Amino acid sequence: MRPHDTSSNAPSSIPSDSSASPTLAGLSPETVRSILAFRDDRHWARFHEPKDLAIALSVEASELLNEFMWSGTDLRVETKKSGQAEELADVLIYAVLLADRLGLDLNDAVARKMAKNVRRYPVEAFRDEDLGEAARDVAERLRTEDRARCGAGAEGSSTGAEDAKPLIADAAPYRALLMKLETEGPDAAGGWKAVSANRMMFAVYAPETVALWKQVEADAQAAGVAAASLDARRADPADARAALAQLRAAVETERRSDGAFLEAVKSGEVPRALEVIVREAGTAVMSAAQATEVPEVNGHSGSQVPEAHPATQESLAAQAPRIGAGAPTLADDLALLAAIERDPAIAGREVDSPAGTFFIYAEDVNALRGRLAAFRIPNHWLALEAAGIRNPLEEAWARLPELDAEALRGVLTELLAAERDDSGFFARAAASGRVRRLLEALAEAFRRGW
Structure with missing residues (x-):
């Protein structure tokens, strides 16, 4: 997709909605240029045949579906909002790369397609004067509610109903890992290992770390806390809700990239979030003598390298x-x-x-x-x-x-x-x-x- 003037070539038959969110205005020319520059700086254009880009776009769309899988009656899965945004961004990136490879202008292609849709589905054929205004009201209400929900997840706000119940169902896993990090150092959360020389390395995590992951995911889902954005992860959490959002982001990143949680521990992001949650839970960090002995857990699955069966x-x-x-x-x-x-x-x-x-x-x-x-x-x-x-x-x-x-x-x-x-x-x-x-x-x- 070449940088273009969005004011040109747009058919006048397409109605505009001045109330639409600026976030839906589309990709800016600067964003498009950054996508193409990222590709060109790495000399990847030679791999980008249209067939391969179309396959990649389809795969990314499938990964977007994965953010909604097994959600049952939950049609929005708001607790995975950050993952949905990331996968949707991948879809758009590949769309830009494919359009550039084919010499298409996405803005012009979408405008022409919408004009075609207007002709194929005229308003008169679907309008009901008695229901039209009500339908618009419903659409606006749903849009407002969804965006308010998204904003609440990003900013960490909560309703009175959420405040009525504890944010953290069980603070013990948070205390246990914080105690371990404070007494043994950041390496106590886990480390990199290999089964033998010249073999692939993999992350090995302590049982306290694995237990924390499970508790974080359970608490965040129950409280409707979405994973924090990258910028929010760099800041000190203002309260336990923001801290939980940071921990959820660290856990979700680990699921996609082996060892990412180790980096979050060493950067101080995880310890800071744990301190806020433990402090607000109103309990002291348990001493080493109170810590429960658990077998060492290897990797994400909790398996270890014990003596042979x-x-x-x-x-x-x-x-x-x-x-x-x-x-x-x-x-x-x-x-x-x-x-x-x-x-x-x-x-x-x-x-x-x-x-x-x-x-x-x-x-x-x-x-x-x-x-x-x-x-x-x-x-x-x-x-x-x-x-x-x-x-x-x-x-x-x-x-x-x-x-x-x-x-x-x-x-x-x-x-x-x-x-x-x-x-x-x-x-x-x-x-x-x-x-x-x-x-x-x-x-x-x-x-x-x-």
Whole structure:
């Protein structure tokens, strides 16, 4: 999309609404130039064929849908307003890039399409003089309510009904993590680890951190607190509601980018928010002696690297080849997966802790998960979309032999990511034989010369 004068080429048949919010005025020429400059500075234009940009736009639209998924009767999902804004921005960015690649002026294209809509759907055919004014009143009321709601979420205001109940249902997780950070330092929230040398790093979080995430999401959803904007996250929170909005933003960012919560802790954003919430809760930070001992939790799923499950060595004793002390081979990994299919108990076990119920993986199984993580790819939905796969955890298994390595790596990326929200998912997938079949298909794809 080339920078243009928005006052030209707009058909006069399009009615204007002077009451429309300035936020709906459209992208400014400066914003469009910044999008194109971002692309050009990185020399990405050579990758931007119209087909690929159209696919990317479709994928981003699907990610926007994800912000509304599983919301039941909640048609607005206002607690995810920041995520909705971010995904909608991605859709518009790709629309600008595609329009620029095709040599189109988006403002002119939209104006012409609206003129066509006016002709196809004349007002006279749909107007009811008795209902017209009422319909406009309803539209204006809904628009005003939605924008007021959005503003309330961003600014942290609340109604009397919200003030009547506590903002924080359980302050213990907030106190526990704040105590840990104050007594042990920012690194106590978690850190980066790898299963072996030259392997992909992944974030490992303390149980207090994982417990806080769950409480923050529950409290924010119950109180209707949206994630704070980037600018709001940089400021000191004025009250507990603003602090909760900052914590929710930090948790949501972690879901999209591994290790982001660690950065929020080290920058001081998380400790500041915790201090405000704990102070307003009117309780002191519990001492180290009061802290509950919980098993170390590894990663988002709450799994850790414990001693091998007692059944592991016994069940693998009959396997050939055995998993030796050296670097595991593909045959070793396949043998372990085959053993899990015969005896799922060797993958690990569930444990109960104050942070919830988590699946604890056996040491060799957790090491296998780390090796597989090295094959993950960024933007894996693009590879899946190109292969015609929309729901990889359900659709991919019957098509494994026909998929190329990139699509298989996309399926593997989604399988590993599912562990974040469903502790023990990898163990169940291994027990069903799906992980072994996926690994075999990936090895065959590499042998074909991918």
